[in-house]
Amino acid sequence: MPDHFEDMWRTIAPIGRAERSGGYFRQPFGSAERELDAWFVEQAVARGLRLETDGFGNRIAWWDGGSGPGVVTGSHLDSVLDGGAYDGPLGVVSALAALEVLRERGFRPARPIGVSVFVEEEGSRFGLACLGSRLATGATTWERASGLRDRDGVRLDEALASAGHESENPQPWLGSERIACFVELHVEQGRDLVDRGDAIGVVSRIWPHGRYRFEISGEPNHAGTTRMEDRRDPMLTYAMTALAANKQARVAGQRATFGRVDTQPNSTNSVPSSVTAWMDARAETDEALAELVATIARQAEERAERDGTTLAVTAESVSGAVDFDAELARRIASDHETGDWPVLPTQAGHDAGILSAAAIPSAMLFVRNPTGVSHSPDEHAEMPDCLAGVDALAETLARLAS
Numbered sequence: 001m002p003d004h005f006e007d008m009w010r011t012i013a014p015i016g017r018a019e020r021s022g023g024y025f026r027q028p029f030g031s032a033e034r035e036l037d038a039w040f041v042e043q044a045v046a047r048g049l050r051l052e053t054d055g056f057g058n059r060i061a062w063w064d065g066g067s068g069p070g071v072v073t074g075s076h077l078d079s080v081l082d083g084g085a086y087d088g089p090l091g092v093v094s095a096l097a098a099l100e101v102l103r104e105r106g107f108r109p110a111r112p113i114g115v116s117v118f119v120e121e122e123g124s125r126f127g128l129a130c131l132g133s134r135l136a137t138g139a140t141t142w143e144r145a146s147g148l149r150d151r152d153g154v155r156l157d158e159a160l161a162s163a164g165h166e167s168e169n170p171q172p173w174l175g176s177e178r179i180a181c182f183v184e185l186h187v188e189q190g191r192d193l194v195d196r197g198d199a200i201g202v203v204s205r206i207w208p209h210g211r212y213r214f215e216i217s218g219e220p221n222h223a224g225t226t227r228m229e230d231r232r233d234p235m236l237t238y239a240m241t242a243l244a245a246n247k248q249a250r251v252a253g254q255r256a257t258f259g260r261v262d263t264q265p266n267s268t269n270s271v272p273s274s275v276t277a278w279m280d281a282r283a284e285t286d287e288a289l290a291e292l293v294a295t296i297a298r299q300a301e302e303r304a305e306r307d308g309t310t311l312a313v314t315a316e317s318v319s320g321a322v323d324f325d326a327e328l329a330r331r332i333a334s335d336h337e338t339g340d341w342p343v344l345p346t347q348a349g350h351d352a353g354i355l356s357a358a359a360i361p362s363a364m365l366f367v368r369n370p371t372g373v374s375h376s377p378d379e380h381a382e383m384p385d386c387l388a389g390v391d392a393l394a395e396t397l398a399r400l401a402s
């Protein structure tokens with residue numbers, strides 16, 4: 001008898017969990033994420049699903065019923081550094097459990113149903129968000145991505161090879177000829193559902209968002225003997241840029257975050273030689289995002305001139321606005337015993353957004369997050385809501401694969 005949701009959830013809970021914080025470190029192709037990947041393969045085999053794996057490490061486990069392009073549901077198993085338990089794995093475990101619900105009901109799909117896992121959705125190792133689904137759909141090329149390096153200088157192609165995915169020049173393979181539609185269940189990363197008193201929601205759109213590297217160079221010097229007026233201090237330029245970004249985002253009603261900074265030589269009693277900082281920016285429209293980033297970059301440049309430092313800004317990952325298929329969202333959200341599920345926007349990126357941009361009709365289900373907190377050890381969802389998510393996903397799959 002295959003594991004049910006709670007069994008699976010209990011089994012994976014300790015994988016990659018840090019004692020100190022209770023947060024998760026499941027970096028793609030690292031030991032914890034590989035343990036989770038092996039667990040997924042084991043679950044697929046235990047359910048008699050046909051496992052398909054591409055050259056990028058993405059997987060789809062197929063229930064080969066019916067005919068024609070399949071209905072696929074799934075999410076990711078990687079996490080941000082010190083992340084939560086639910087962001088990603090909730091969608092994968094719920095998908096496996098939802099298939100079990102359908103089988104136990106004797107449902108016979110008119111088309112294949114697949115459970116997918118896309119690698120490096122967070123982009124937290126190689127810097128490009130939704131890396132696995134971008135490669136699978138051709139939104140980015142292997143030529144561009146294979147040379148992406150992590151913080152230790154390891155290339156993507158080296159990391160893939162060390163994980164056993166040996167392939168010379170893997171090609172995009174995921175398109176609407178293979179997939180009729182994609183549905184991703186995800187813990188909500190926000191408070192809309194809890195504020196509405198709803199357990200389940202459907203996503204209407206994803207805000208455009210991007211990641212930008214600010215490289216600021218100055219003049220390394222002694223922290224004590226160098227007069228303040230003689231300094232070319234990159235930390236000052238960075239600090240004023242972070243303040244400017246925060247103010248600009250508040251004024252414009254958008255989002256800007258500096259969560260990662262690298263200082264060289266990182267010495268307490270030295271004026272730094274360089275500060276590299278990564279900004280995550282998000283806005284309601286593509287134009288607003290471009291305007292927000294340009295304004296902050298301009299203010300940073302002005303500050304660099306005053307400080308006698310130099311600045312280079314590079315876009316590392318940009319995801320355009322995604323408006324999900326409105327008809328599909330309506331079909332999923334309406335006609336439930338408890339009434340229609342709310343349809344709401346999100347500022348978080350997802351693989352469903354990449355597949356939607358690749359002309360695969362896609363949708364997302366959200367499960368209530370009682371605090372809205374995410375990308376944190378405190379991320380949480382109540383078990384009854386998780387089980388309601390499994391039932392909601394099973395019902396959705398039955399509608400789409402009938």
Ligand code: HGY
Nearest residue numbers: 121122347348349350
């Ligand atoms: O960062 C995001 O938008 C998502 O959690 N990957």
Ligand code: MN
Nearest residue numbers: 080087122375
């Ligand atoms: Mn995330």
Ligand code: MN
Nearest residue numbers: 087088121186
């Ligand atoms: Mn996610």
